[in-house]
Amino acid sequence: MSNDQIDAILEQVLARNPGEDEFHQAVREVFDSLPRVLAKRPEYTEASILQRLCEPERQIIFRVPWVDDNGRVQINRGFRVQFNSALGPYKGGLRFHPTVMLGTVKFLGFEQIFKNALTGMPIGGGKGGSDFDPKGKSDGEIMRFCQSFMTELSQHLGEYTDVPAGDIGVGGREIGYLFGQYKRMTNAYESGVLTGKGLTWGGSLVRTEATGYGTVFFARRMLELAGRSLDGAKVLVSGSGNVAIYAAEKVKEFGGLVVGASDSAGSIYDPEGIDLDLLRDIKERRRDRISAYADERLGAQYRDGRRVWSVADETPIDVALPCATQNEISESDAKSLLNGGVTAVAEGANMPTTPEAVRLFRDAGVLFAPGKAANAGGVATSALEMQQNASRDSWSFEYTEQRLSDIMDGIHERCAETAEEYGTPGDYVLGANIAGFTRVADAMLALGVI
Numbered sequence: 001m002s003n004d005q006i007d008a009i010l011e012q013v014l015a016r017n018p019g020e021d022e023f024h025q026a027v028r029e030v031f032d033s034l035p036r037v038l039a040k041r042p043e044y045t046e047a048s049i050l051q052r053l054c055e056p057e058r059q060i061i062f063r064v065p066w067v068d069d070n071g072r073v074q075i076n077r078g079f080r081v082q083f084n085s086a087l088g089p090y091k092g093g094l095r096f097h098p099t100v101m102l103g104t105v106k107f108l109g110f111e112q113i114f115k116n117a118l119t120g121m122p123i124g125g126g127k128g129g130s131d132f133d134p135k136g137k138s139d140g141e142i143m144r145f146c147q148s149f150m151t152e153l154s155q156h157l158g159e160y161t162d163v164p165a166g167d168i169g170v171g172g173r174e175i176g177y178l179f180g181q182y183k184r185m186t187n188a189y190e191s192g193v194l195t196g197k198g199l200t201w202g203g204s205l206v207r208t209e210a211t212g213y214g215t216v217f218f219a220r221r222m223l224e225l226a227g228r229s230l231d232g233a234k235v236l237v238s239g240s241g242n243v244a245i246y247a248a249e250k251v252k253e254f255g256g257l258v259v260g261a262s263d264s265a266g267s268i269y270d271p272e273g274i275d276l277d278l279l280r281d282i283k284e285r286r287r288d289r290i291s292a293y294a295d296e297r298l299g300a301q302y303r304d305g306r307r308v309w310s311v312a313d314e315t316p317i318d319v320a321l322p323c324a325t326q327n328e329i330s331e332s333d334a335k336s337l338l339n340g341g342v343t344a345v346a347e348g349a350n351m352p353t354t355p356e357a358v359r360l361f362r363d364a365g366v367l368f369a370p371g372k373a374a375n376a377g378g379v380a381t382s383a384l385e386m387q388q389n390a391s392r393d394s395w396s397f398e399y400t401e402q403r404l405s406d407i408m409d410g411i412h413e414r415c416a417e418t419a420e421e422y423g424t425p426g427d428y429v430l431g432a433n434i435a436g437f438t439r440v441a442d443a444m445l446a447l448g449v450i
């Protein structure tokens, strides 16, 4: 397939999905990596694999009515995009955040197809969520919302059909309420229908830590191959949620110093290294803003409205781990990081680096691990949770963490080898896109035109 033909398909995808900028960005980024593989494998073009990949198998949009603590009826919108099931049941998280719209869910679902393929496990790609904002809601409101959301969604799920998990705004508490309502709606204790469950009711050890830990396992391997290490490295982590906290924890275990973190209101700089117990207490228990950290920790600064990457304007930084949300490293943030001496970036979040920033990093020779490879540890451990549920078993922390570490090394090898095979050694973006794409495309070819 020529570059012109690829561009023409891209134009069709953009025209068919107007206004979905993040979805456009995700598709464009994958397409950019594909000319060489499409030239080598004409059967993908003959079977219209690209066009089929960009059209979700099913998209569900539904009303979510619920009653708030003042007795008022509230309405939110729910989504589930079942994108591609060539490799297994749809698998991907649910995001509850006021910015969620169809294009957000489609971008995340599209990324998820390739990420899940890269893990080597039998899982397809999907994603869901709602524009519901959990911030400032009571437990009762969260529960009523989750119950209403699941009342509709339950019709479309099943351990062999579609298996959601958490994402931004959906943690253990929400998964509990969602699972409870699913159980009630179906009169079945179908553990394998949701992952991220509590440890006493079917969850897997290490699932909570998996995305953050996995990102750091990937970064460690990438640095190792370049003759470097996390030991003694100065690191910035964005966000202070699930992925950020456990990424920071693993960096510390490997001898790195995490000096910055953030939330959507601002960032903190702590030259002595972030006190993770304090951060976790503020974020996980008190559900407070990150500014509280600087109030309670001597020597730490709070930077209202500023991204954590601005810390690199003041002190040298070796590694950046964006773990908050999409497009959170702009071109000027990338310049700050480069001026601060950053040599490696690993994406814990999905698509956190804008295309302009990715270009700057690649031109500067920064080791760059794209999210669909670096943050695949979460979904991989979800697949391990499904395995444990299917065999009515539960594994130890050490065993599960070792499996996660092996899976991340495997993903790293797959990306590195593919980049090498296609003549761009060290290009993890191209390696991840092609390795993920070929695994799904081959399965789609085998399954016929469906």
Ligand SMILES: NC(=O)c1ccc[n+]([C@@H]2O[C@H](COP(=O)([O-])OP(=O)(O)OC[C@H]3O[C@@H](n4cnc5c(N)ncnc54)[C@H](O)[C@@H]3O)[C@@H](O)[C@H]2O)c1
Pocket: 166, 167, 168, 169, 170, 211, 238, 239, 240, 241, 242, 243, 244, 262, 263, 264, 265, 323, 324, 325, 326, 328, 348, 349, 350, 375, 376, 378, 379
């Ligand atoms: N949880 C998982 O297993 C998992 C797996 C793969 C990828 N991811 C991705 O990782 C990212 C974080 O997810 P999470 O599960 O940690 O969610 P979370 O809700 O636990 O945490 C999100 C964090 O990001 C911060 N944040 C949100 N919007 C922001 C903004 N505009 N600017 C700065 N900070 C902002 C929040 O304050 C919070 O600290 C998302 O991109 C998600 O899709 C999560």
